[in-house]
Amino acid sequence: MDLLVVALAGLGTALATGLGALPVWWLGDRAELLRPALWGVTVGVMSVASVVGLLEPALDAGSAGEVGAGLAVGVAFLLASRALLERRHVTIAGHDGPGVRTGVLVFGVLLVHSLPEGFAIGTAYASETAGLGLYVILAIALQNIPEGTSVAIPMDAAGIGRARQFWAAVATSVPQPVGAAVAYLLVAEIEALLPFSFAFAAGAMLSLVAVELAPQAFARGGRRLAAAGTALGAATMVALALAFGV
Template identity: 30%
Template sequence: MFENLSAIQLALLGGLFTWAMTALGSAMVFFFKEIKPKTLNLMLGIASGIMIAASFWSLLLPALELSNHYRFPWFPVVLGFGLGGAFLYLTDKIVPHIHRLEDKPEGPPSSLKRSILLVVAITMHNIPEGLSFGVAFGNATYQNLSIASAAVLALGIGLQNFPEGAAVSIPLRRDGMSRYKAFMYGQASGIVEPLAAVFGAALALWISPLLPYALAFAAGAMIYVVVEELIPESQTDSHLYGHSATFGAMLGFMIMTFLDIALG
């Protein structure tokens, strides 16, 4: 069914799927006005585990395999990983945004509403997710490999987008925003993923020698998001709600590992 599609078309389909999962999570605002903190910690923990596992199995490992012909095979992996983290760090510094648990915006001064700044933060951190499976589809096409691994990566990203969508829209509703408006803000944070995925696939095809760097770059950016945002948010009041975030992270890692090994 998908064999005749190009890497860019596959990346676009993957991006539309992950966006749809974000929208589905955001749609929970029509059924719930709040999420219990313990449940939210669990959901964010699962998202963290999925992204960590995806970074290794679907990005860093293929990057290392592609670097075997280098004199120093570790170099593209280490450099690309570091550049991915640096990219997100610089983005945090130059784009005004705010994280869910913070009262003070980051980046340059801005007159934008808190709700807009929150969506900007989630949107920024969705870029490496779309880039990751876009590059993976490009890599599979360039090497004439099965697209299963890239498809599994998109599936994993989509699964973790569900709680992220809910984590955006439901707090907005709790703060007084209408259900429809909260839903629209939540799903809007996922729009960037199809665009980033198409860009990643095109980059992988047009500049194929940079593939190991691109894969490692996406991994570094994803790990930066996990450590900077998801893990801290999942540990909110952990002394009150036990180890739900930790168990969630373990479960998420196991789910993504199973999907990648069994299906990819």
């Protein structure tokens, strides 16, 4: 029964990611005018998430060597994935172009970073500390919402439909219930992997911001909007981190 509760908790955090697509839908035709700001939001959200939500807990739990290795492998993973996509003609539902490539990269990086977050859920439940499991679930679920927005923004820019945006956002968090269940059953073994896995995800996410998202945000003729969006995205994630002590 406890395992089922843990898996359902992970599923709940995954579904929360889909809520992040809703603000993009609400903007409708105005999204094109605000595109630099939307890309900026993605830059801010993912920058803070990578440092506060991934790199900081990696440093708290592991050695400098483990974290450094994870960062290096994460950077290499992102750059190799980007190079592979540049050599291939990638389409989603008949849409192609740089926006689709960016969307695929955002999807892939968030998918990868969801597994260690699932580990964190399972480990928190296994610790049997009163209220810790619920605390971690709420923190991750709320942080998943703006990350879902980060998935929807490049897909919307590429002309991909709303239903696909929603389910793509949810799909990025599918590893969370899996990771939660595995960590609950194998807590000692998983705890040893957390520093590397968090650092790996942080390296991939920071690289994505540097080589793909920031250029998209600031190369569209609306630098002030992009800067404002970046500040809004970063402030949102910092506020969530402070509220939940992440």
